Amino acid sequence: MAWQKVCPLEEIPLLGARVVEHRGERIAVFRAEGDTVFALRDACPHLGGPLSQGIVSGSGENARVTCPLHGWNIGLASGEACAPDEGCARHYPTRLASGEVWLEL
Amino acid sequence: MRKQRLVMVGNGMAGMKTIEEILKHAPDVFDITVFGAEPHGNYNRILLSPVLAGEMTLADIMLNDLDWYSANGITLHAGRKVVEVDRVRRVVRSEDGTEEGYDRLLLATGSNPFIPPVPGRELEGVIAYRDIADTETMIEAACNYRHAVVIGGGLLGLEAANGLILRGMEVTVVHLGEWIMERQLDRPAAEMLQASLEAKGMRFRLGAQTEALLPAADDPAGRVAAVRLAGGETIAADLVVMSAGIRPNTALAESARLHCDRGIVVTDTMQTVTDPRIYAVGECVSHRGVAYGLVAPLFDQARVCANHLAGFGIGRYEGSVTSTKLKVTGVDVFSAGDFMGAEDCDNIVLHDRAGGRYKKLVLKDDRLIGAVMVGDTSDGSWYFQLVREGRNIAAMRDQLMFGQSFAQSQLGDAGHQGQNQAALLPDSAEVCGCNGVCKGTIVKAIKEKGLFSLDEVRKHTKASSSCGSCTGLVEQILASTVGGAYQAVDKHAKPVCGCTDHTHAEVRAAIREHKLLSIPAVMKALDWKTPNGCATCRPALNYYLVSTWPHEAEDDPQSRFINERAHANIQKDGTYSVVPRMWGGLTTPAELRAIADAAEKYQVPTVKVTGGQRIDLLGVKKDDLPAIWADLGKAGMVSGHAYGKSLRTVKTCVGAEHCRFGTQHSMRTGVNLEKMLFGMWSPHKVKLAVSGCPRNCAESGIKDVGVIGVDSGFEIYVAGNGGIKTEVAQFLCKVATEEDVKEMTGAFLQLYREEGFYLERTCHYVERVGLDYVKRLVVEDADSRRELHERLLYALKDAPDPWAEQQVQPLARHYKTIQIHDLSGESSHGMAESVSA
CATH class of the missing domain: 1.10.10.1100 (BFD-like [2Fe-2S]-binding domain)
Incomplete structure (x- = not known):
């Protein structure tokens, strides 16, 4: 596990995401309300939809992304699907320092 | 800030629905305490009949078990009956002396069964049918005794009688009225129902008054043994179920000197008229003089009450139309609204006595106001919806009787x-x-x-x-x-979604009237409950903004579905499909060459011709989108918008240009229409077709706008749909020239753009407002048509090609995957290289 620099914050659209590829793994890095940054494996627990392409809403603990394929809502802080759906996308720690987004991989 | 204290008296369905709604919308506003007289959590009282009938168990019908209360931080005093409300000190006190102070009090005390004042009603074995305890008593009695009498042939009484028969008892229903369920059924329906219940073994005494309940001769203080009717007949009865109606339970409210009149009198915000700190919902309430005993209206009340308690203050309860369904397996009965009908009403009746089917629809001024059905009730919810909406049914009056699938095939x-x-x-x-x-x-x-x-x-x-x-x-x-x-x-x-209480129509009106120009402005003006909406409301708001205030409102890409944000169509594996525009379905060798080159260069796995006469390149990686667009753009092609709630395609036949039958130049007209409408966003996708003669090879009959050339001009059809449910387009008008076609089409589509709700196709929009309305504004009123068309042209002026727009930085960069490579020997604090372009 090591912290890796990803990109400057402004490279991620607000309420949007960018895809990061590391050792063949695709990771969605989200910029939610208030410039909080979250990272999840870019695959919905339902049928593997690319979460990075979903609509981001909510804030803080309630920030979530709606999967573009079938509309599951996934909590960004935990990776857990919102009830009544069940499932979890792998979650990665993030941090923001001097305007740069970092990811622990 | 200290949380406010909310105390609820009553632990039934209406009250708990209110609490659940409050928890959903404003979880942090209240400390909640609930008093319930029964020792259980909240259960689904409506399903007691299936429990009695042995079709479900008590565990099946629990809605909120005791753990739920603690998990939600609610203090539950189960089994404690509140006996006093001190409105001065704002404290409630229960029988055992428990006291709780409140800032807001919610009374949901429900109702009590009405027990007719007949001698012997205190005997053992005489019960009402209201709660779990009654149900358990009945189940137990059915194990040990044989004869049961149910007094009252209403909904609940019949369900009780049915349950007891299924549990092996011999049951007689004693009913005062001339026919059973007279509050829900007319006589022919009731007689038919009675016949089918008799076939199950139920016996009836109608027009019968109960005179006394008699104990066994050798045990005058013991268990009930018989029921004596006026006139002298006695019926053996080891169990008597009283089901002669309910009365709102207002004892507590009256003792607190709250105004009651056949129920606790409340306003449209569910506050008592006496004390605005005190709310009441459910069967204990009298609203505009009506006390409801069915669960659906009570849930409506609960939603309004919760909304008000949560501080939103928008909702009002304005009364409900109710419907009834009897829960007796194998016997289908449904009634809704005014099923008797006054003199100024018309009845449509189907009465097949031998076949066991009865259906009566009550109409007044071309609106359905009530319905009764026995036998086949599959269309009940549809009729009920028509009653509630008060929709004009003149157009389908002939077929109304035959049900939804006949009468309204276009509903899909x-x-x-x-x-x-x-x-x-x-x-x-x-x-x-x-x-x-x-x-x-x-x-x-x-x-x-x-x-x-x-x-x-x-x-x-x-x-x-x-x-x-x-x-x-x-x-x-x-x-x-x-x-x-x-x-x-x-x-x-x-409401549009859970983020707001406003409907689509209200949101649209506010954007227009207050000239709101951005999503944050709309959310602020309309008190959105969430910080930035959700995936349901944001795309709708974005559409309403850009369609109402073109060139002025802010278009927010992050509030568009990915397809409209990435200007390509997302596929199941996360790749995209790219469809360049081919005006009217026409192309050239040069364009085809460019498409073929692009397909090879970007290793497009699938190339397919679409239903709308275009070429689809499927399986393009998102990283490659800007580059493939640039290559197609060099050959003169632009975005086909095959991904958006927007103009999709204008399909054409070859028409008079080549066809020996062609009467009009359908290719030219189609190309011109498509160029006129380029870049048009709409509530849902829009597809057009132009055929050069009535053979209609372009399938104009199933398009949002379909044009069919005839020798003397063009026929225009609207609101067709070839998708989910095939919908034949309706004739709008006939015009003489291609210019007329363009204006008529533009005006119709602009009306749809201005009034259609987000995700409403033209067929649903026209169904909602009526074709006559559309004709009035688009065909008959020339000024209105011209203005609509001009507004469309203004909105579409200088419509950009989204593919070209995405070529500029930083937008194009956002399509790229960021690669992170581990550098060997790098220290653990991780100075890895990041590549972001």
Whole structure:
């Protein structure tokens, strides 16, 4: 596990995401309300939809992304699907320092 | 800030629905305490009859068990009856002396059974039918005794009688009225119902007054043994169930000197008229002089009450039209609205005595105001919806009697195999063809999870949550499973989503009237409950903004579905499909060459011709999108918008240009229409077609706008649909020239753009407002038509090619995957290289 620099914050659209590829793994890095940054494996627990392409809403603990394929809502802080759906996308720690987004991989 | 204290008296369905709604909308506002006289959590009282009948167990009907209360931080005093409300000190006190102070008090004390004042009513074995304890008493009696009498042939009485018969008792129903269920059924329906209940072994005494309940001669203080009717007849009875109606339980409210008049009198915000700190919901309430005893209106009250307590202050309860369904397996009875009808009403009646079918529809001024059905009730929820919406049914009056699938084939929700009789389907029947959901799965979820609304069923089972074509069928299953608790909602009167209480129409009006120009401005002006909306409301708001204030409102890409944000169509594996525009379906060798080159260069795995006469390049990686667009752009091609709620394609036949039958130049007209409409965003996708003669090779009859050339001009058809449910377009008008076609088409589409709700296709929009209305504004009124058309042209002026727009930085960079490579020997604090372009 090591912290890796990803990109400057402004490279991620607000309420949007960018895809990061590391050792063949695709990771969605989200910029939610208030410039909080979250990272999840870019695959919905339902049928593997690319979460990075979903609509981001909510804030803080309630920030979530709606999967573009079938509309599951996934909590960004935990990776857990919102009830009544069940499932979890792998979650990665993030941090923001001097305007740069970092990811622990 | 100290939380406010909310105390609720009563632990039934209406009260707990209110609490659940408060927890959903404003979880942090209140410390909540609940007093319940019964020792249980909250259960689904409506399903006591199936429990009695042995079709469900008590565990099946629990809605909130005791753990739920603690998990939600609610203090529950179960089994403690509140006996005093001190409005001065704002304290409630229970029988055992427990006191709780309140800032807001919610009374949900329900109702008490009415026990007729007959001698012997205090004997053992005489009970009412209201709660779990009564149900258990009945089940026990059925094990030990043989004869039962139910006094009262209303809904609940018949359900009780049915349950007791199924548990092996001999049951007689004693009823004062001339026919059973007279508050829900007319005489022919009641007689038919009675016949089918008699076939199950139920016996009836109608027009019969109970004179006394008699104990056994050798045990005058013991158990009931018989019922004596006026006139002298006695009927053996080891169990007597009193089911002669209910009375609002207002004792506590009256003792607190709150105004009561056949119920606790409340305002439209569910506050008592005496003390605005005190709210009341449920069967204990009298609203505008009406006390409701069915669950659906009580849930409406609960929603309004919760909304007000949560501080939103928008909702008002304005009364409900109710419907009834008898929960006796194998006997289908439904009634809604004014089923008797006054002199100025018309009745349509089908009465097949031998076949066991009766159906009466009551109409007044071309509106359905009531319905009664026995035998086949599969269309009940549809009729009920028509009653509630008060929709003008003149156009389908002839077919109304034959049900939804006959009368309203254009609604498109009869299921993917055209099934419309949910009750007759086996559990294994697939209802939702998109998500593979069977009837049994839906019924199980409804029962186990206590679901009451279509939205809840969609969330839990996914049935009807994709294409929506089985919505009607799912609603029927819901209606037949929960019975009277189900109330179809008018989808246009529903809030846009959980983020707001406003409807689509209200949001649109506010954007127009207050000239709101951005999503944050709309959310601020309309008190959105969430910081930035959700995936349902944001795309709708974005469309309303850009369509109402073109060139002025802010278009927010992050509030558009990915397809409109990435200007390509997302596929199941996360790749995209790219469709360049081919005006009118025409192309050139040069364009085809460019497409072929692009397909090879970007290793496009699938190249396909679409239904709209275009070429689809499927399987393009997102990283490659800007580059493939640039290559296609160099050959003169622009975005085909095959991904958006927007103008899709204008399909054409070859027409008079080449065809020996062609009467008009359909290719030219189609190309010109498509160029006029380029870049048009709309509530939903829009497809057009132009055919050069009535042979109609371009399939104009199933398009949002279909043009058919004839020798003397063009016929224009609107609101067709070839998709989910095939919908034949309706004739709008006939015009002489291509210029007329363009103006008429533009005006119609602009009207749809201005008034259609987000995700409403033209066929649903026209169904909602009526073709006559459209004709008035588009065909008959030339000024209106010209203005609509001009507004469309203004909105589409200088419409950009989104593919070209995306070529500039930093937009193009956002399509790129950021690669992170581990550097060997790098220290653990991780100075890895980041590449972001």
